Structures are given as structure tokens and as C-alpha cells.
Amino acid sequence: MNFSDLQIENKLKKSIELAEFKTPTPIQSQSIPISLTGRDILGTAQTGTGKTLAFTIPMINKLLKDKNAMALIVCPTRELATQVMATVLKLNVREIGIGNALLIGGESMQKQLRKLGKRARIIVGTPGRINDHLKRKSLNLSKVNYLVLDETDRMLDMGFTPQIEEILNYVPKDHQTLLFSATLPDNILSISQKYLNNPERISVGSLSTPIEKIKQETFEITQDKKYHELINQLVERSGSILVFVKTKHGADKIVKRLKFDGHKADAIHGNLRQSKRDRVINGFRNGNSRILVATDVAARGLDIPVIKHVINYDLPQVPEDYVHRIGRTGRAGKEGSALTFLTPSDRSMWNSISKLIDPNYKPPQRDREQKRSFRGRKKGKGSFNRNKRFRDNKKSNFKEKKKLFKKDDDRKTSFNGKKNFKKKNDNRKKNFKDKKKPFGYTNNPQYFGKKDDENPRSNDDRKSSFKNKKKFKNRKRPKSFKFKKFKKR
Template sequence: MKHSPNAAQLFTSLNLPEALTQNLASMAYHNMTDIQAAALPPALAGQDLIAQAKTGSGKTAAFAIPLLLKINPRDFGAQALILCPTRELSTQVANEIRKLARYQQNIKVVTLCGGQSIGPQIGSLEHGAHIIVGTPGRIKDHLRKKTLDISRVNTVVLDEADRMLDMGFMEDLQGIVAQTPSQRQTLLFSATYPDDIEALSRQFQQQPQRVSVESHHDDAVIEQQFYLCEKSQRFESVYKLLNAYAPDSAILFCNTKQYVRDVCKYLNDRGVSAAALHGDMEQRDRDQVFVQFKQQSCRFLVATDVAARGLDVDELPMVINVELPRDPAIYVHRVGRTGRAGKEGFALSLCVDSERYKLDAIADYQQREIEFEVIEQVADTLADLSPSVSTLCIAGGRKQKVRPGDILGALTGEAGIDGKAVGKINVLDYVAYVAVENKLADKALGRLINGKIKGRKFKVRKL
């Protein structure tokens, strides 16, 4: 069914347990998003679901609320399995579920992803887990080692199923889902509907209810502009647009890993603070780039679609399509990362003559006329594109019991740094990152190197 937004629908209209409704209210979840209003009633009724929804639409709550209601807290066997394409998305989904699950005690969520040591994951599973969130490759590893039992799972969620298929996970998904009971609820979420999503649904689902929310973007929220340039001008045109618009931050999308590297090198050579994000990078390096971008010590991220999955930035003023994708649904997905929560966003796209067919496809998909300018019409200016903060990397994280407050205390206490000069603090398992205003970054670095955090010395470096 096609769901069109109507008057705000309240979570209180769903007849949920009082404790859950109160917890949702404490998270400022009052009105359902379009995908939640469309997906929750059939999902709560136990139906299988194919839902078309993009990142940032509130889809996690749309599948997490129904699966949480079926969890038996006294049974520490795996009762729900959520498969995601990347570690970043898995972590984000697991964190959201933990918040939603606060209304009941002792619900254990375990994240199983590659790029991390398998030993601690096995240890976590030995203590039991109600909900498993992870990537297909690592879930398959645990099933092979018999460290994970999914024979009693009652809900399977395939999140961003189109991306998992793009990444070649079809066989892994088939092997994993085959080990769950045939009498289960299967919820499939996808931003696009290629043919293989249909095939996946036929294989895994029983009479699924289809829900789809409007995926076109309102020009009042996202301004889309297209610029025609020569193929040989593409890098120079990106540089020109960044200087002309000077956004606080932006994601620059390319279609291939090599093009990401080339664009990033071009910008870096011109003194622009840009970082590359693509699938060939080590997980540690990807984590570092994610954090620097979120902390804004790196203003511009040059990325492929697959690598950018799971990167959820609340306030992203601009997206630039260095290359237009072949699939107009991917264009819509990229553009949907800006202009969230009612804020205005810009989506700028470069196009060469031989790619006019892509513009036509986007126009058909969005059911709108597309106008474009030639890049020469953009004024030549030089803006300050440098970041205002630097990121300090501390060789200690959650596993060393380091908390954000400890880092803030070390900087503002003994180090004497003004708290206003300290930005975002991100603590991961074995490493922590803190943003500090540029003018005080070296002072903060020196104080942390020579001082202590929580009474202990840690190695610290400036990225």
C-alpha cells in the first residue's frame, strides 16, 4: 500500500503498553514518522512486511517496537535477529534498540560485526542475548563456529536489504535465514526496489504487507541544483562549488573507490580538509574518518554509496554528487541525507554531456522538471574551507573505563582549557576522540600528554 502523510499520528494511538509509551515520550517520540505510521500497525499485527524507506526516516523504531513486544526477558536465547550491511549501521541500530528497550529490564542486545575481534563477541554470547544485530559475514562466522543459535528466533529483520544485495550478501542471507524457524515474522526494509528484492521477499516472506512512503524530496526543504561541466573539468568544478557555497560540511558522492581517492587527493592538494571513505579501508581508519567528520575537524567527506551507509549525521547542510548514480533511487537516497528535521539542505550535482540520460531518469523518478546551469555561471571565489576544530585521539576507550566526562574533566580541570573550547567527545571500545578549538588544540594536546585521565596516563596524538 502507498502511504501518504496525513495529520500527525500519535504513538499513543497504537495501544502499546503504558511503560513503552512513557519511554517513547521520554525519547521525544510523540508523533510517528510516515514510515512508522505505515509500518507499525501491520508489523504489530504480526504480518511480514516489505517497507520502502530511506535512512533517517525513523525505520529502526518501525521494526524495533514490534520485536521488543515479543521478547521474553527470562529466556536468554536469541529471539530476534537484525541483519545490516555495515558495522556502522549495526552499531547505530543496536544503540537505538537499547534506548527503546529501556521500558523493560534486562533486555540484552549484542552486536556481531566484522572488523572486530571475535573472542569478546563469543564471550558476550555465552552470557546469553535476546537480540542479535550484525553483518551477514560475521553472523555466518558465529553460526559456523556454533557460538550462535538462531533456531528460536521469532523475528528476522533485513535492514537496508538493497545494500546487502549490492555488497554480494545474497548467499549469506539465504544460509542465515534458513537456520531460523519457518514460523517467524520477517521484516524487510529497503530504500530501493530492484528485482532481487522481490526474489528475496518471495524466498523469505509469507504474504508480506507492502508499505511505501513518499521518497521524493520537498524543494522547500532540499534545494536541488544541477551543473553541466566538461568531463575534464569535474574536479575543478567540485572545488569551485565548495568555494562558492562554503558549506560547514558536506558529503561528496562518487561512484567508484578510485574516483573517491582521486577527488580527495585533488582537494587535499589545494589545501581543502577532505577525507576519503571507501570499502577498501581498514575498519579502524573508517571509524577515525567518521568521527572526524562528525566532530567537524574534517569538513568534507568524499565517499562511495556503500561506504557511507550507516553514517548518520543529524545536521548535514550539503550533499554534492561529483558523479550522478545510474539508479535515480540512489540519487534520492543520497540527497535525503541533507535537509533533515525540517532544516534546509542543498544538493548540488555535476553532470557531463554523456550523462544527460541520468538527468532524464531522475526527472522521471521525481516527476518534476529538471533545470541545469553550466558551471561557468558559478562565480569564482576563494572561501576559507578550513575546519575550526582539531581532533585529538586518545589511546583508551570504553574497555579502559574511559568516559566522556573523564576526558572533559582532564581538559577543563588540570589542563585549564575553557569548556566552551571543547567540542564533541566520542568514546569507542579502545580509543576516544575529542574535538578542541584549533587555537587551543596544541595546548590541550600537551596537557593531556603530560597529564592524566582518570589518574592514568594515555598516549594522545593530534589527527
């Protein structure tokens, strides 16, 4: 089958020839004839199989037939939206002349408003920016009858579900929907049941296995030696290389070190402005920089045919992202290679990735033995129980000492002796209490030996003396009283 055999408008056939698209890929040959009939499609295929052209050709054909119709293509990332628009522009030459607008974050809002004001009928954008225009009322989707959700699984992973549902509220119910996804989890199936009308299910190849022409390798290494091995791999390999890391900070850090070591490298991640992203990608395409260090934001939708090698410096957070990472090489039937660095802490994630690619995969014997050894350890065994053993020894020694105390008869007698000593002390205390305590305290030796009756003053006398003191308060001084001043002679 060729594109010329399709039942499409002649203008579109000419533009396909000018764009040098010759033979359709399996996903294109299966989905294009069905979508031309107006049916909804639920399509799944690996990355780099030509999904973009599979929904772009029927879209332009529909807009050529219906002059009032509109099309909306929703993509997860700015890069993918930009590349979809590039494919649209390849087909939408001057002879066709359908107005279009690219609505993505990081670009001038005024430029987008001007595009929308020129009656744009093809809208390509990301969920966030499309919703911004809907809130501003600068975008009207009431005439959209062709809707494409590209890389839907990625959009759901990125948390765009509320935005997508908000967009679908503005789209008329009577429209054709094409949903494309690299994987098919349960949330995709639930969305297809909710928004697709009796869709045709199209699947090309396995959803989880990478493209066969990609040579996959692993390299076991420790974390501190990763960068030195990366340098070795960059020297040994020829051609452009895409290096995947875990964080934005890690990408910038590696690029800084690579530039210091004399390598041409650039970083791409979520913190870059759109203009900077475009410059980085164009520079990599044109060969200005041989190495591109990226986070998972570039794992999907980055269509750069020149990528010959992919190096997974860090493993992805989700097993499915591994397939999309290495899918950046081996595009359009070309050969490619993928190298993955594995540290001891990556073992469980690598097992999950291997199981995704091959459901019959079983972890190596040593991994299973390690799991058993951790689960099957009993108390008191192994190096981990050294402290416990020390505590147990202390307890046993303490118990033995107790037994010794119990067996020793001499110690019993000594304890009884202590009891007798306590009794004597108690008797002495009682005798001391019985003695009458003298009133007051004195150091006069004549006082000792006197009888109690000889006490000079009793309590009653003291009380009366205190009463007499009140008389002094009422005594008045004469008015003419003055202190005499004594002068020194």
C-alpha cells in the same frame, strides 16, 4: 497519534520518552500497530523517514513479553548496522536490559564472542559476519522469532542473496518477518513471496522521487575543470558537505588535494578498517572535518543529521543510488541541497536518473537531435566518411585509367610487339638446346675447333681408370720404412 497511544509495555514507553522520540513519522504510525499484532510487513519508504524506529519498537516490546525470544536484524553495510544498534541502545536502557551483540566485519571477533556468550537476544549484523559465526557455531538462531531485513534492495545489489538464504535456513519457520526496502524491484517481490507469510504492504511516498525539501541543482562542466569548481562550491557553501565519487582511489586522491589546499576533509570507503570508519564518521558528526568524500558504500544507512549539502562529483553506477545519495541530506524534515556535476559523457546516465524520478521525463531536444544525426547518417556524408570518400576517389581514378588503356590503339600494338619478342626468344632457346654440349669445361684455345672423335678420354676410359685406383689400397709399406730427417747444414 503519539508513541504514548501505542499498546506497548510501560518500560518501553519510558525509554521512548527518555530518548526524546515524540511524534511518529508516517512509516512508523502505519507499520508499528500492524507489527505489534504479529503480522509480516513488506514496507517501502524513502531514506530518512524513520524506518529504524518502525521495526525497533515492536521488536523490544516482543522481547519484553517473551523472555526466551530472540531478534535478528540484517543490514547491508557496517555503517547501517552500527546506526541500528545505536537506536536499539537508546531504547534498551538499564531498566529493560536485554542483551545485544553487533556482528560486523572489521571488528574484533573475540569481543563479539564475549557478547554472544552473555546471552545476547538482539543480534544486529551484516550477512557476511553473521554467516561466519554460524559456521563457527558461536551463534544459535533456533530461538529467533523476529527477523528484520533492512535495506533489502541494497543487500541484493551487493550480491548477498546466497548469504541471506543461508541465514534463513537457520531461522525457525514460525517467526515474524519485516522486510524494508527503499525500492521495490522484481527480486524483492520474489523474496517476499518465498519467505513472507501474507505480508501487509506499507508504502509511504513515492519510491523513486527524492524528498521534496531537498533543492536539486545540476552544473554542466568538463572533466578537467571539476576539481576547481568543487573548490568554488566549498567556499560558497556553509555547513557540512558530503561529496560522492565513483572509486576508492578517487576519494583518497581528492581528500589529499583538499588537505593540501587547506580544507578539513576525510574519506570513507570499503578499504577502511571499521575502527577507522568509526573515527571518520564521528569526526564528521562532531565537526572536526567539514567535508566527507565517500563512495556509494556510504549512500545508504549513513544517518548524519548535520549534512546540509550533497555534491555528486561523479554520477552513480545505478540510477537508484542517486536517490539514496541525496537522501543523506534533508533528514527528519530538515532542508538540504544537492548539486550534481554533469560532463558530456554523463548525459545518458542522467537521462536514466531523470526518468526514474519522473516517468514522464523526456530528454532535451538537442539529445534527441544528436541521436537522430548518429542513426540517420548515410554513407559518404559527414566528416566521419572522409576516408571512405578518399578510397572511392582512388577506385574511380583506377577505373578511368583502365578505360584509357583499352581505348589506346598504339598501346595495343606495343603489347602485340611484346608477344612477337617472346616468340623469338622461345626459338633461340630451342636452337640452343639442339646443340650438343661438350664434355667438361676448358679455357684452352686449341680445344675449340676439334671434332668430337678427338676427345682424349671417353666416359668408359674414365671408369676403368677409377677401377685401377683400387690397387693402391692393397699396397703394403715395408715395416722398416722411416722418413729421413734432413738437418740444416
